[in-house]
Amino acid sequence: MKAKAFDSNLFKRILKYTKPYKARFYGVIAFAILLSVFAALRPYLLKQTVDSYIQPKDQEGLLWYAVLMGIVLLFEVFSQFYFVYWANWLGQDIIKDIRTKLFNHMLTFRMKYFDNAPVGQLVTRSVSDIEQIARIFSQGLFMIISDLLKMIVVLGFMFYMNWRLTWIVILAMPILVYATRVFQQKMQLAFEEVRNQVANMNTFVQERVTGMKIVQLFNREDIEFEKFKEINQKHNKAWIKTILYNSIFFPIADIISSLSLGAVVIYGGFHILDGDKFTTFGDLFSYTMFIGMLFNPLRQIADKFNEMQMGMIAANRVFDILDSESDVQNNGTKIAGHFSGEIRFENVRFSYVKDQEVLKGINLNVKPGETVAIVGATGAGKSTIINLLNRFYEIDSGSIYIDNQNINDFQLESLRKQIAIVLQDVFLFADTIHNNITLNNPAISREEVIEAAKKIGVHKFIKTLPNGYDYDVKERGVMLSSGQRQLIAFLRAYVSNPSILILDEATSSIDTYSEELIQKATERITKGRTSIVIAHRLATIINADKIIVMDKGMIVEQGSHQELVAKTDGYYKNLYESQFAVEKSE
Template sequence: MKNNKKNETIGTGEALRRLMKLGSGYPLWFYSTLLIALVLAFVSSYRPVLISRAIDSDILTHKSFPDLYESLLFIFLLLLAEVVLQYLLVYASNYVAQNVIRGLRIKLYKKLIYFKSAFFDRTPLGVLVTRSVSDIETISTIFTDGILMVLGDILRIIFVVVVMYWINWELATIALFIFPVMLIITRTFQKAIKKAFSEERTQTANQNSFVQERLSGMNIVQVFNQQKKEYNNFFRINTQLEKAYLKTVFYFSLFFPVVDIITGVAVGIMIWYAGRNALTAHDISPGVVIAFTTSYINMLVRPMRQIADRFNTIQRGIVGAERVFTVLDSQHEIPDNGTVKKETILGNIVFDKVYFSYVEGENVLKDLSFTVNPGERVAIVGATGAGKSTIINLLSRFYDISGGHIYIDGVDIQNYELHNLRSHIAVVLQDVFLFNETLMENITLGNKNITYEQVRQAAREIEIDDFIMSLPNGYEYEVSERGSSISLGQRQLISFLRAYLYNPSILVLDEATSSIDTQSEALIQKATDKITRNRTSIIIAHRLATIQNADTIIVLDHGRIVEKGNHKFLLEKGGYYKKLYDAQFNEKTLS
C-alpha cells in the first residue's frame, strides 16, 4: 500500500489552527470564554489599586471605620466577582473542550471503521487505542488549561502592565525587566519540551500495544511458560516510558525555579529603588510599594508562569492533535466510487485473470480465473498459503486486486456501491468474532428490524435452536469478550445463523471444522447444507470430507488453479486433489 509521506505528520501551527477552528464551531461558548477572560483580567488587576489607596488614604490614620468598612466591602465584592468569573471561565472552557473532543472521537472512529483491512494488518491495535482515547484526551487540555486560559493570562498581563504604569511608571519599568528574560527562557525550553512530550506519547502507544497484544494472547504466554520473558519485556517498555516521562518532568522542574529567582531579583530591585527614593524628595508611597511587591509583581509573574506551564500542556495536546489529525488525514479507505445499486442479484461470479499481493511484488494470486454460476456450490481447496482465504477478502472488497477483474452478475465489483455490494454477500469466517453482548445482539448485530421470533424461526430451520435455548437465558445469554465463554463449534453455529438470517444472495464459508467436537461438526454440516441450498456459495474447505457434494471443486496451489471438477472426477483423475484427500484420510485413520 502506498502512503503519502507528506501527509504522515502535520505541523504544530496547522494542528493548532485546526483545533481553534473546531473550538470556534461553538461560537456562543467559545467567544463567551474570551469575553469572561477579558472582564476577569480587568477585575483582578484593579483589586490591588483599591488596597493601595486604602493604605495610602486617611482611613487608617484618622481611624475612619465607616470608610474602612466601605473599602473592605468594595474589595470583597471585587473578590466575589473574581470567583464567579473564574467559575464561568472554567465551565465555559471545559464545555468547549468536551464538545471538541466528542466531535473528534466520532470523526476518528468513523474514519477507522472504513479503513482497509491492510491498515489494521500492519497497525498495532494498542496504537489505535492510544490515538482514540489518550491522545484525544490530551487535546481537551488545550482548551481547558491551554489556549483559552493563555489568552486570559495574556489579557491579565496587559491590564496589569497598564495599571502599573498608571500608578508608578518607574516601578512598572523595573517589573517589565522580567519579560525579555522570560521570553528567552521559554524559547530555550520550547523545542526540548516538545521533543520530550512526543517521545512520551510514542512510548505510551508502545506500552498500550504491548499490553493489549499480551492480554489477548495470554494463553500462548502461559502454555509456553513465557511469563518471565514477557514480564521482562514489559519491565523494559515501562522503564522507557518512565524515562520519557521523567525527561518532561526534568524540563518542567528546571523552569520554575529559574522563574522564581528572576521574580525575587525583580522584587529586590523594586524594594531597593523605593528605599533609595525614600531618602530623596521623590518619595514612593507605602501603598504603591506594597501593591507592586506583594500584588502586581505576583500578578505579572503568575500569569507568565501559568503561560509557561500551560505552554507545556499545549505542547502535550498538540503532539496528541498532530497524531490524531495524521490519522484523520490519511487515506486508507477502500475507494467507494461505484454507482451501481441492485435490489437483488442472481449470484453469478466471475474471476477474470485476477492478480493480488499483500506485499508489492509478491503475488498471492496469479492469473486466477473461474466462474461460479447462480445457485452453484463451489468449494476451494489447497494447502496452507495457497490463497484460499484471499478469495474471500477480494470478493467482499476487504482488499482490492492488483490486476484483472471480478464480476458479479456481469458488473465489475468496483462499480458497485460498496455498501450495496456487501449487502448481497454474507461471510462466515474461520475465526468467529463475537462481541461482549447478548447472543441476540450478536446474531442481529443491533438490527432492530429483526424480531426475536424471526431469529428463533431461522435457528429452528438450521436446527440450532435447541442448542441456544440450552444456554443460560437462551438468546439473552451474555457472551464474554471474543465469545470465549462458548466453544469454537458453538461460535461457528452462531455465525451460521447470523449469515442465514440476513438471507444473502452469495454466501462465503470459511469452513472451520478441523478443531471442533463431533456433535458441533454434525450440526455445522447440517447448517451448511441448509444455508447453501439454492444459493450461490463458495466454501473454503479445510476438511475435504465435508465438500463431497459440492458442484465444483477448485484446487489451488501457490495462487494458481491446478485442478477443477467434482469430487468423483478429481479422485479418479488421481492428481493433486487425490493426494490431499489421501493425506487427510490417512491422518484421520491414524488418529
C-alpha cells in the same frame, strides 16, 4: 526527527473544529478579558484603600471600599467559573467531533491498513491522544490568552500607578522570558518522546493480554516480563526527563520573582523613608500582589504551552490517521439488490505486498445457487478470493463480477449486505448472544432470530445457556466453546439473509457434536443460495457442485469430487487420498 516549536498550520486545522461552537469560543475569550480586568482591579483598589482611607483613618470610606472590593471579587469568581467551565466544555465537544470523525474514517479503511497498524497504537490514537487534544482548550490556548491578557492589564495598572517601580519589575522579565522559552523547547521534545513511549507500551500490553494463552502455553512469562520491564523503563525515563526540566525551571522562576519583589520593596521603602511622594505604602501593598499576578502567569504560560504542545503532538498523530488514504474506494452508484448469485473472476491478479503476487491471473465462474468448494495448501490464495469478493482489498488488475455487474459499480455497503461470511476464527463482542447475532440491527426482531435458530438447529443449544439469548458471552466470546461460537456465527449469517454465503474453514477445530449441528446448519443456510466453501477437511465438501483446487495463487484443477478423484495422479486425488489415509490411521 526534531519537532517544530509551534506548528501554525496544525494549530489552524485544530481551530477549524471550533466553528460549530463559535458563540462559546468567543464567550470564553470575553470572560478571559473580564477575568483579567477584575483580577488587576483588586490590587489597585487595595492601593486606594491604604492611601486614601487607612492612612487618613477614614472608617466610612474604608467600609465603602471593602464592599466595592467584595463586589469586584464576586465578579472575578463569576468570570472565572464561566471561563473554566466553557473552555472545558468546548474542548470536550471538539474531541467528541474529532473522535467520531476518526472512528468513522477507520471504519472505511481497507484490511491492508489494519494488517500493518498495531491495534494498541490505534487505541492510543483514538482514546488517550484525542483526550489530550481537549487540553489545548481547557489547559492550553484559553489559559494562555487569559494569562497574557492579565499580564497586559496588570502592566497597564502598574505603569499608571508608579512607573518607576514598574521598570524595576520589567528589567527582570527578559530573564524569565528567556528561561521560559528554553524550558518550552526542551519540554516539547520531551513530551514527544513521552507520547511515543505511551504508544509503544499500549501496543505491547494489548498484544500480550490478547495473546496471554500463547504466552503461558509456551512458558514465555519471564521473557515477556523482561521485555515489559525494558519498555516500562524507557517510558519511565521519558517522564523523568520532563520532571527534571520542571524541577529546574520553576525554582528559577520563583527566585526571579522573589528577587524582583525584594528589589521593589527596598527601592520603594527607601523612597518612602526619604519622603518621596511618588511612592506610597499603597504602592508597596499593591505591588506585592501585582508582581505575583505578573510573574505567575508568565511562569504558568510555559506550563500551559506544554499542555498545548502535548495536545498538538497528539493532534498531529490523530490527523495522520485522518489523512490516511487507505479507505476502500466507494465510488459505486448502483444499489445491490438480492443477487441471483452468479460470480465471475476474470484474470484477477492481486498482491498484499507489491511485486509479490498472491493471485496470478485467476479465472473463475460460479453459477447462481451453486455450492463451490475451494481447496489447496496454506498460502495458495483461497481466503484471498473471498477477501477480494467483499472488497476488503483492491485488486491489482482484472475484474470481478456478480450477476454480470462489476463489483466496483456497487455501493460498498449494499454489496457487503448481500454477502455473509462464517470464518474459522469467530469474533464475538462482549455482549449478549442476541446482539452478537443481530449486530444490533433493529430491523432483525427477537422473533426472527428465534425462528432462524430453530430452522438451523441452534435454538436448543442457546436455551441451555443461562439467560438464553440474553447470555453475555464476554470479550471475544470466551464463555463459549469454539464449536458454540461457530454456531452463533452460522446463525448470524443466516438471519442476515444474504444472496451469497461464504464459509471459510468453518468446520475445523470443533468437536463431533458441534460438527453435526454445523453440518445441519450448513445444509440449511446454503440451500437455494450461491455458496463458497473453503475447507481443509475434504470430507466436508464431497457433495459440492464444483471443487476448485488452488496451488501457489493459481487454479490447477476444477470439477466435481468424482471427476477430480478419477484423475490419474491429480492434485486433488493425491490430497484426498493422503488426508483419508491419515484419518483412517487415527
